[in-house]
């Protein structure tokens with residue numbers, strides 16, 4: 001992985017600059033993917049799709065803002081904490097946003113919540129409050145409503161929403177031939193039958209990535 005000079009994202013609210021990592025080259029060696037579709041490419045580090053402006057504290061979509069080249073490097077991806085993505089969700093859903101942006105935003109919230117609260121491989125994790133659990137459930141429900149995706153992915157998010165019977169129902173009706181997908185379907189089913197919403201690693205060597 002070769003680092004280029006940082007990209008300077010221009011905040012659309014205060015015009016302040018935020019430097020983030022920019023690569024000259026990279027590769028997908030060592031990639032890991034979770035059942036909630038979060039991926040980790042240690043040799044292909046990319047900025048988070050939603051960023052917090054360090055100057056005014058507002059949030060914006062990384063790919064929707066003006067940017068400049070910096071004269072220095074940065075390793076910062078601008079990843080958001082659970083509280084930050086919860087704040088970003090509140091701010092960005094108050095304004096008019098495109099459907100794809102909404103999918104990206106809610107998916108990022110779901111993945112960040114999962115990282116914080118329900119990772120199968122995590123040894124110890126805090127317990128979410130009832131309000132946080134409700135907010136999570138609302139995001140998964142909304143994602144299922146607006147996102148047309150393949151049955152296997154839908155089954156996984158039905159499981160994460162706690163709709164276990166519907167999840168198993170989709171898996172029952174699915175025609176899966178590829179061993180890789182068959183294995184994922186089997187794991188989703190096992191968790192659904194245990195009424196578990198924890199996310200798990202689909203592939204990759206790292207069991208601890210967040």
Ligand SMILES: [Zn+2]
Pocket residue numbers: 011012013014015016053054055056057058
């Ligand atoms: Zn700003």
